[in-house]
Amino acid sequence: MKARTFMMQGNQAVAEGAIDAGCRFFAGYPITPSSEIAEYLSGRLPEVGGRFMQMEDEIAAMGAVIGASLGGMKSMTATSGPGFSLKQENIGFASMTEVPVVIVNVMRGGPSTGLPTMPSQADVMQARWGTHGDHPIIVLAPGGVREAYDLTVQAFNMSEEYRVPVILLLDEIVGHVHEKVTLPAPDELVIIDRKKPTVPPEEYLPYVADETLVPPMANFGEGYRYHVTGLVHDETGFPTNVTEEIEAQLMRLNTKLDRYEDEIIQFEETLTEDAKIGVVAYGSTARSARSALLRARDEDISAGMIRLQTIWPFPTDRIREFARQVSHIVVPELNLGQIAHEVEHAARGEAEVVRINRISGEPIHPDEILAAIKEYW
Amino acid sequence: MDYSQYLRNDKLPYIWCAGCGDRIVLKAILRAIHDLGLEKDEIAMVAGIGCSGRTAGYVDFNTLHTTHGRAITFATGLKMARPDMTVIVVSGDGDATAIGGNHLIHAARRNIDITVLVYNNHIYGMTGGQVSPTTPMGDFATTAPYGNLENTFDISGLTIAAGASFVARSAVADIKYLSNLIGQAISKKGFSLVEVMTPCYIAYGRMNEKGSAAQMILDQREEAVDVEEAKSMSPEDLQDRIVVGVLADRELPEYIATYDRVISQAQQR
């Protein structure tokens, strides 16, 4: 198979990435600005022997993808702000039961019905803490169409490898902008599948993990008859009220990603080596920032940017290091400072964090970021 | 038959109260599965939240205890991934028709090949006796201290109207008949539902002076009237009666089979 060049929008790239990553089930509900993902997959999935469902609501879509994943099909749903709110309880279920699923949220402005057709990055914190209770989660944020494809493939790989729900956060610009992309041949991709038990069914304990902290997962119908529950469970998968068992399972759950942070956390650095003033950005806002940065360099201002591709877990160590190098970190966001707060926490006062925030549905213009860079230069 | 071959015997005794009808439902399910000769590996039981939902923990199948009201959605996804498996949902009146009512009617409309058993005990039992969509009007509950003000759902009627292939109702008093209906429901291609009238003595019966648990079971047997016989009875005569039997059994297009044709069509393109 050969590489393929298309003019494609981010939402379509997510759908293509999902197919190439092995996704064979999608359940969703119509919502702007994510609907193209569902529309596209409704046609594509049956072509590859997969199945698509438009469900009666967002909650049903989230439940269905968990059910299908337990049946052994890689599964995805896609939504936007209000639908993302509705899905939260079942996202927690996937986190608790360690069922791999991918959830796409093409963000819109909120709260409530908000700004359905305009760009926003206001769900950064909801993606981390939207469901109740302490829980592990991975959140990736592509900055362009090709990256939407790549990070979708990675989202499936991470969800399978670590048995954790992975959320792809797109903003409307990344979701809808059409760009020229060259996609790799599907057989060039590295595809990771969930680790299966190697013991016979009678010895299988579904929530016992080795040093990887990720237990092998049997799919339903493969002879390993076991119990899956959203209640806190012991190693056998059955509910427990025993303090020591609760502690052991919840601590494994909540720390299992820690040892993989080097693989999970990804960011792209632009001209950071000699930077004296920094930018931290993600999604479409990072495109404005890069444009501003290059113009600043034309004016001999040593600006550099860390663009987050993984938002959660947050790259605290790298940002702290960066804060020691630069005087200021400009953080442009289409929200009121959800990541700026995290950057401040990481910087621990080593650099001053300068916020550029916008919640009116318009993107942040490169001139605004350039002006901030110049002001603090 | 030896019921223990289908049970996770180390999980006994049951969480259910003494006198609870849910134990009888469990027995009827196992008998139906035994009579159909199904393999344990090919059965998935998907449960919601509430007393009914705890059934899944005791049976030696692939079992999934989901979030409140959402069991049918998980079951739908599982069936899409594994059409070869027998997928049975156990749910209660609150789980299936209040918080999960939307999923019930849409799964019935889609006519996807899963079997839903709704344990109708007229109350939220596990949370302590709150009023449910099937609590009779005027009856008392911990959140209806002046009596229930609301009309009740006819769960079976709702499901028939939504488009299910097979709908039946029975009381736990007649376990053989109940088991037979569950067997028919599982065998039927398409969405099937059995509404099981099962008494909750502790959270509903006591508050409404329904007598002992055994009395409640006997009363339901007295109230039961066969669907054929009911056809010649007046609405007044049918008040306070439980119409039992196969209420709908029809040949309708089934969702997975229809989708399989879509796959063939898409792959020929």
Place this chain on the structure above:
Amino acid sequence: MSFRYEIRLSGAGGQGLILVGKIIAEAAAIYDDKNATQSQSYGPEARGGASRSEVIISDGDIDYPKATDIDLLLAMTQEAADKYAGEVKSGGIIVADSDFVKSPPEGDFAVHCLPITQIAEEKVGKKITANLVALGMIHKLSGVISEESVINAIRARVPRGTEEVNIQAFKYGQDLVD
């Protein structure tokens, strides 16, 4: 700085401006092998309401995919002409439909205010091909995409069976600015 050309297509929903944007972007990126992005701003309405589609063409990377300094503005309504003329760069181009834009904007740009919809209706016989007439004008006036590429992109993007009528409309547009 690398070459960057910004086109904003503005008017009302239902005028086919997003399609024109996609055709220009595809012609530039796929057939002319440059880089291009196409994006849009839209309201909740599928028809009526303000519609805006933007194309950036460059021979380098395109970071910010929105227009910042417009080289060419297409205004298919008076409202669009009034709202966006101020964002057109000095020496830029405005293409307007005189059927809707009764008072063309004035400023340091070239204005081509011509009866686009009327041409579509009278010469092509289909009012809905006004967008393709406009595309012909844009192609001729901007000079940033090759004719062959635009025709290839039209064939790839318009509904099957309407290729020829759309290409005909495109050519009438080219002729308008000869």
